[in-house]
Ligand SMILES: CC1=C(CCC(=O)O)c2cc3nc(cc4[nH]c(cc5[nH]c(cc1n2)c(C)c5CCC(=O)O)c(CCC(=O)O)c4C)C(CCC(=O)O)=C3C
């Protein structure tokens with residue numbers, strides 16, 4: 001080690017995401033990957049496949065992640081961290097995290113920070129990313145037997161839903177959406193939306209950790225939006241979208257489509273929908289919100305504007321760079337929610353079973 005060296009420094013970043021198909025023939029195999037062992041009915045898969053076919057069989061998610069990585073590299077360079085290469089890996093589609101880890105290892109890296117694109121705790125948002133890391137590390141032991149004696153350390157970075165920059169970027173996205181309403185000075189309803197999950201899955205981790213975080217983040221954004229004529233932070237709703245699974249299984253509610261109908265019946269004329277649960281305009285945003293929900297709003301006679309996701313705001317990629325910077329020399333807080341090593345789960349215990 002050189003006199004200025006630091007053995008606990010990280011030398012690479014793995015940007016870990018959900019993944020999506022880029023060709024029609026890949027749609028069903030991708031959906032089978034996503035839903036393996038999860039009891040999602042075949043009919044639901046065929047229905048969701050149609051959403052992907054509508055976009056030529058390609059999800060925008062990989063391209064959006066690549067754009068975020070380019071911006072992240074800039075943010076790292078601005079912090080003097082241009083020596084940290086950023087790799088891109090996914091859970092459900094190519095480039096698979098297992099393959100990327102082999103590449104990272106062959107490139108000589110042993111200490112790797114992992115940024116997962118989900119902001120949230122809970123099984124789908126956090127635990128499952130730890131599982132992806134654990135799977136990739138186990139796979140590496142098979143494919144690079146030398147890694148048993150010369151091991152890797154993959155440290156998952158913390159959940160970022162409570163970070164000021166995330167909430168500020170989300171707040172500005174809502175402000176821009178309001179400005180796009182037909183009557184920006186008139187009354188409107190603000191509706192936050194995130195991916196629904198089964199209520200049992202929500203309860204199983206921290207007794208509703210995920211739903212509480214989404215509620216708190218929505219409240220924090222609403223508080224930032226001081227609006228004339230309304231008590232700040234009170235005139236919004238927070239709902240759920242994109243449920244799957246058999247109908248007899250309970251998922252977080254209300255569903256956003258049902259909620260839009262209720263709003264229309266109660267005389268609301270303008271609605272801003274803020275997809276706070278997602279970082280980029282991937283398929284669950286461009287299909288579920290920009291197509292299905294927009295059509296429903298038209299049928300209901302509602303003026304409807306969907307707020308941007310934060311992934312397009314440079315403050316968001318700068319936040320990711322800042323989080324990487326916090327941990328890059330090995331000193332970040334390991335007990336921050338979401339943080340943990342080699343897929344063992346959050347060290348704080350937040351996303352373990354309760
Ligand atoms: C909490 C949460 C997030 C946010 C956190 C995060 O960002 O990670 C999220 C993100 C995403 N979900 C996505 C896509 C899908 N999710 C599915 C299914 C499911 N999601 C769930 C939860 C979540 N999902 C759950 C409980 C299921 C049921 C099956 C299971 O328990 O796993 C299915 C299967 C078909 C269906 O059932 O709809 C698809 C295709 C895409 C990519 C879109 C694209 O391709 O552009 C993204 C970013």
Ligand SMILES: [Fe+2]
Pocket residue numbers: 195
């Ligand atoms: Fe999902």
